[in-house]
Amino acid sequence: MNNLTNKDITPEILFNNRRKFIKLGVASIVVSSALLEVLAKEKLPIQDLIFNKDTNPNDLKINSFKEITSHNNFYEFTTNKERVKDLAKNMNTDSWILTINGLVENPIKIDVRELIKKYNLEERIYRFRCVEGWAMVAPWIGFELNKLIKDVKPLKSAKYVKFVTKYDEDMFPDQKRGIFSSVTYPYTEGLRMDEANNPLTLLAVGLYGKKLENQNGAPIRLVVPWKYGFKSIKSIDTITFVEEEPLNTWQAENSNEYGFYANVNPKVDHPRWSQKKERVLGSFFKQRTKLFNGYEKEVEHMYKDMDLKKYI
Ligand SMILES: Nc1nc2c(c(=O)[nH]1)N[C@H]1C(S)=C(S)[C@@H](COP(=O)(O)O)O[C@H]1N2
Numbered sequence: 001m002n003n004l005t006n007k008d009i010t011p012e013i014l015f016n017n018r019r020k021f022i023k024l025g026v027a028s029i030v031v032s033s034a035l036l037e038v039l040a041k042e043k044l045p046i047q048d049l050i051f052n053k054d055t056n057p058n059d060l061k062i063n064s065f066k067e068i069t070s071h072n073n074f075y076e077f078t079t080n081k082e083r084v085k086d087l088a089k090n091m092n093t094d095s096w097i098l099t100i101n102g103l104v105e106n107p108i109k110i111d112v113r114e115l116i117k118k119y120n121l122e123e124r125i126y127r128f129r130c131v132e133g134w135a136m137v138a139p140w141i142g143f144e145l146n147k148l149i150k151d152v153k154p155l156k157s158a159k160y161v162k163f164v165t166k167y168d169e170d171m172f173p174d175q176k177r178g179i180f181s182s183v184t185y186p187y188t189e190g191l192r193m194d195e196a197n198n199p200l201t202l203l204a205v206g207l208y209g210k211k212l213e214n215q216n217g218a219p220i221r222l223v224v225p226w227k228y229g230f231k232s233i234k235s236i237d238t239i240t241f242v243e244e245e246p247l248n249t250w251q252a253e254n255s256n257e258y259g260f261y262a263n264v265n266p267k268v269d270h271p272r273w274s275q276k277k278e279r280v281l282g283s284f285f286k287q288r289t290k291l292f293n294g295y296e297k298e299v300e301h302m303y304k305d306m307d308l309k310k311y312i
């Protein structure tokens, strides 16, 4: 907050908040501490990332910053969606080392701040659908996972990519609860190599032009927009290239209800509820859920020989 300069405040933010400026009596566009305080209090995003903007060709209606950052699933903190943001407030993500290992020629350990400098960041406005039936549209900032995969050079034997969230009982209260935890930690996810290399698959480091909020998986998370939200693992510690299909957390918890693929599919109901419809955060009415969450063109080729009722 304190290190912000004029260039961090974009004209759009100033424009959208001009009424607040007037109220504050700010005559000229300067970054006063009073202004920063207002922006912070209102939880308005102050851009601190440089990225190529998404043109939003499908004209998706983006959810507000507030909606996206105050309704979260992040069990390491709590299963209460509205409380995650408060419990995550003091999570320290400053010197976060991401480890990439396993079946690769070039394993690396890299500070996420350095990693961000290596790749051109781009905005991706994606639909996001949780298996529970809520949905949103979020303007993520990140880079395609396939760029990182290319750089670490997987061996021929690498067939899957496994992702693991940090394990740190001081950081995550639910991990500290041991056998009373909500799920078994560390949270683990996986993708098949072709899924990981799909241009839609994003390693996200930002949201709304700004570094990720803790509750959304700072400092780096996966976003796989055609799959149920639980595949989009947060606060990644390790990415490992492996030969066998990894056992992901929710499949390990209950394999009758959750599988490895978790492709959004209105025709395959969850054993306890229908998946035909979804409620977008902030709207009253439900809308129809789309096959592969609306990304059929981009991803259906990967599943053409698979029975999607069997490979849940
Ligand atoms: N480490 C970790 N990652 C996680 C989860 C979690 O509990 N822990 N929840 C998942 C679920 S169920 C969803 S719907 C999305 C929610 O992401 P959001 O809070 O940014 O909307 O994160 C996913 N990634």
Ligand SMILES: [Mo]
Binding pocket: 073, 129, 130, 131, 132, 228, 229, 230
């Ligand atoms: Mo979810």
